[in-house]
Amino acid sequence: MLSKLNPPQREAVKYLDGPLLVLAGAGSGKTRVITHKIVHMIEQCGYAPKEIAAITFTNKAAREMQERVGQLLSESPTLKAKPGKGLTIATFHSLGLQMLRQEAQSLGYKPQFSILDSSDSFKILADVLATTDKQLLKRTQWQISKWKNTFVTPDQATALSSKTQADEELTHAAAKIYQLYQQTLKAYQAVDFDDLIKLPVELFEQHPETLDKWQRKLKYLLIDEYQDTNTCQYRLVRLITGVEGRFTAVGDDDQAIYGWRGADVENLRGLTEDFPRLKVIKLEQNYRSTVRILRSANHLIANNPKLFEKKLWSDLGTGEQIQISAARDEVHEAEAVIMKLLAHKFEHRTRFADYAILYRGNHQARLFEEQLRGHKMPYTVSGGQSFFDRAEIKDLIAYLRLIANEDDDPAFIRAATTPKKGIGNTTLERLGEYAASRHVSLFEAAFEGAFQRLLGQKQLDDLLTFCNFINTMQHRAPREPAGDILNSMLSAIKYEAFLYDSEEPRAAETKWKNVMDFVDWLSKKGSSEEKNLLELTQTVALMSMLEGRENGEPDAVKLSTLHAAKGLEFGHVFLIGVEEGILPHRESVDNDKIEEERRLMYVGITRAQRSLHISWCRKRKRAGEMEVCEPSRFIAELPVADIRHFGGTATDPATSKEHGKERMAQIRAMLGKI
DNA sequence: TGGTTAGTCGTTTTT
DNA sequence: CGACTAACCA
Numbered sequence: 001m002l003s004k005l006n007p008p009q010r011e012a013v014k015y016l017d018g019p020l021l022v023l024a025g026a027g028s029g030k031t032r033v034i035t036h037k038i039v040h041m042i043e044q045c046g047y048a049p050k051e052i053a054a055i056t057f058t059n060k061a062a063r064e065m066q067e068r069v070g071q072l073l074s075e076s077p078t079l080k081a082k083p084g085k086g087l088t089i090a091t092f093h094s095l096g097l098q099m100l101r102q103e104a105q106s107l108g109y110k111p112q113f114s115i116l117d118s119s120d121s122f123k124i125l126a127d128v129l130a131t132t133d134k135q136l137l138k139r140t141q142w143q144i145s146k147w148k149n150t151f152v153t154p155d156q157a158t159a160l161s162s163k164t165q166a167d168e169e170l171t172h173a174a175a176k177i178y179q180l181y182q183q184t185l186k187a188y189q190a191v192d193f194d195d196l197i198k199l200p201v202e203l204f205e206q207h208p209e210t211l212d213k214w215q216r217k218l219k220y221l222l223i224d225e226y227q228d229t230n231t232c233q234y235r236l237v238r239l240i241t242g243v244e245g246r247f248t249a250v251g252d253d254d255q256a257i258y259g260w261r262g263a264d265v266e267n268l269r270g271l272t273e274d275f276p277r278l279k280v281i282k283l284e285q286n287y288r289s290t291v292r293i294l295r296s297a298n299h300l301i302a303n304n305p306k307l308f309e310k311k312l313w314s315d316l317g318t319g320e321q322i323q324i325s326a327a328r329d330e331v332h333e334a335e336a337v338i339m340k341l342l343a344h345k346f347e348h349r350t351r352f353a354d355y356a357i358l359y360r361g362n363h364q365a366r367l368f369e370e371q372l373r374g375h376k377m378p379y380t381v382s383g384g385q386s387f388f389d390r391a392e393i394k395d396l397i398a399y400l401r402l403i404a405n406e407d408d409d410p411a412f413i414r415a416a417t418t419p420k421k422g423i424g425n426t427t428l429e430r431l432g433e434y435a436a437s438r439h440v441s442l443f444e445a446a447f448e449g450a451f452q453r454l455l456g457q458k459q460l461d462d463l464l465t466f467c468n469f470i471n472t473m474q475h476r477a478p479r480e481p482a483g484d485i486l487n488s489m490l491s492a493i494k495y496e497a498f499l500y501d502s503e504e505p506r507a508a509e510t511k512w513k514n515v516m517d518f519v520d521w522l523s524k525k526g527s528s529e530e531k532n533l534l535e536l537t538q539t540v541a542l543m544s545m546l547e548g549r550e551n552g553e554p555d556a557v558k559l560s561t562l563h564a565a566k567g568l569e570f571g572h573v574f575l576i577g578v579e580e581g582i583l584p585h586r587e588s589v590d591n592d593k594i595e596e597e598r599r600l601m602y603v604g605i606t607r608a609q610r611s612l613h614i615s616w617c618r619k620r621k622r623a624g625e626m627e628v629c630e631p632s633r634f635i636a637e638l639p640v641a642d643i644r645h646f647g648g649t650a651t652d653p654a655t656s657k658e659h660g661k662e663r664m665a666q667i668r669a670m671l672g673k674i
Numbered sequence: 675t676g677g678t679t680a681g682t683c684g685t686t687t688t689t
Numbered sequence: 690c691g692a693c694t695a696a697c698c699a
Contacts, residue, residue, distance in 0.1 A: 057688095057689085058688080058689075059689085091689065092689080093689050094689090117689085118688085118689090132694085134683085134684085193688090193689050194689095196689080197689095257687075258687080258688080260686080260687065260688095261687080261688065261689080360686065360687075361685075361686050361687070362685095362686085362687085363685060363686095420675080420676065420677095422675075423675090424675040424676075425675075425676095426675080427675090459675095502677090541689095542689070561686085561687065561688090562687075563686090563687045563688065564687090564688080582686090585686055585687080586686090587686070588686080588687095596687095600687080621690075622685085622690095623683095623684070623685075623690075623691095624690045624691090625690095
């Protein structure tokens with residue numbers, strides 16, 4: 001097995017004498033190192049699968065790694081009998097969830113606590129702050145998250161704020177809100193994403209015996225995308241792997257693109273200080289891209305200060321020049337890119353799946369989706385939570401959350417009111433007031449006689465019908481298959497009829513299809529992992545549907561944000577909207593975040609194996625108004641010899657129209673022949 | 675209580 | 690331009 005690796009890769013796989021940091025440039029085979037190391041440890045070094053945990057950054061990466069390890073294990077001649085069962089391959093968040101679920105009691109939570117996504121916690125904050133000021137709410141949310149990730153308690157936050165002057169009042173207010181927010185979460189028996197990492201850390205620091213238990217359980221950690229680790233996650237790693245540092249961290253400082261989420265590249269440097277015995281291995285051979293693509297990437301990233309010196313090289317041939325096209329506006333850009341893609345596909349006899357269209361912000365996908373649909377081309381959009389953000393899915397999840405955890409008031413409110421079932425604002429307001437005065441959940445309050453006397457007969461009947469329904473589901477959930485319960489729940493609440501009542505037929509149809517997809521996916525997951533509905537509910541909060549749907553469309557053009565594309569590779573990449581204000585994003589330009597934007601561009605470029613097309617618009621519609629755009633400064637940072645402009649450059653707009661037309665006609669003619 | 679309508683508001687990236 | 694909200698009627 002090791003013969004398939006190059007010398008530094010092999011060294012990284014075999015090294016188990018102490019903490020190891022693998023600095024792996026883009027496309028240098030870092031996943032390969034992790035997967036082979038896992039198998040090597042099981043096969044050659046006597047590790048049991050359940051003693052190893054590999055931590056990835058996204059669910060997608062986790063699933064991919066799971067597959068690759070499974071593949072390697074099944075090929076292994078010595079391990080025929082032993083499957084990789086018990087092996088942990090998970091994101092930080094789902095590992096945290098696993099720990100939290102088992103240790104919930106010692107933190108004052110029940111095991112079936114709810115997990116809130118950022119929009120849930122946003123709503124809670126809006127409630128607590130009693131404001132609709134989005135800016136303020138966003139800032140507060142960000143501040144609280146930052147406090148959580150640096151282990152500042154509400155009390156400490158209050159003390160801290162008195163030292164500063166400028167936004168003392170603001171910070172002080174935020175500290176107060178922080179406290180209320182935490183109390184609210186506890187009352188709902190809910191945790192937010194930050195808590196999933198933070199609470200295990202606190203637990204381990206306060207209960208050495210629990211830490212000891214987990215240290216003995218997880219003997220070795222492999223961490224992917226280490227440059228994206230935040231301080232909290234790093235602390236968790238240090239706790240689990242102990243002073244000996246039983247871990248391999250794999251990362252690339254040039255691909256650090258999650259600084260805004262609290263990830264700190266300093267954690268990479270911190271490793272060398274915290275673990276003096278740290279061994280560093282560099283992987284510098286790129287197995288992915290042509291020389292031109294790689295040279296462009298290197299040339300660009302050379303404008304950033306270096307943390308670790310490394311020189312990536314490739315022997316995959318020079319390859320084509322990088323094409324840089326200017327489009328008249330964003331509609332033309334989408335049109336031109338799709339045309340170009342079709343022509344390219346025809347010319348090179350490739351598959352749809354060989355192409356990716358990458359962009360900075362999710363909304364940029366829309367026009368391209370329209371074009372792709374118009375041309376009947378198969379495509380998939382990856383962009384994280386979009387599926388779970390859909391109203392119809394959130395509706396169902398609200399029911400699931402309430403069934404699993406009756407203290408979850410936000411879920412109660414959503415489920416009680418969608419679809420409408422005669423429970424209106426007045427009823428809920430009274431219920432809320434009563435529940436608050438008695439310090440119980442909405443669900444519990446509904447059953448109390450003192451409250452029931454406050455309602456009219458019809459209101460009470462409607463409310464109790466709903467609560468009794470939830471009660472029934474709570475009893476059935478642990479016993480029956482997830483799929484059965486979901487289906488009977490859907491018919492009980494008449495969800496399909498509700499959709500067709502309140503939507504256009506077409507919209508209702510797609511929504512209902514989404515619901516059915518969701519149900520299918522959950523029931524499959526339930527039976528394959530032998531989990532009941534209650535257990536599934538928590539994991540659902542951490543999933544993005546992407547993985548469930550990807551299987552459906554084997555040969556499709558991939559649309560993805562640059563963030564979501566990290567770790568993936570594509571034969572041919574279109575990098576779109578490469579303009580000032582978008583690729584170095586407006587907000588980042590002011591805030592000293594240019595370097596991270598450059599790394600984002602770097603990530604985009606290095607996704608490409610064979611060809612790269614960059615496009616930008618001379619004009620773009622923004623909030624209904626046409627706005628003049630400039631090409632991104634990053635385009636000027638590419639090596640001149642490796643790029644070729646189409647449709648003119650920033651300083652040379654004259655040729656654009658003629659050339660564009662000519663090129664378009666060419667492409668149309670070519671397509672006509674098919 | 676629930677649906678409709680006329681205004682307002684604002685667009686990074688994700689677990 | 691479109692998504693989301695707050696006041697307004699049935």
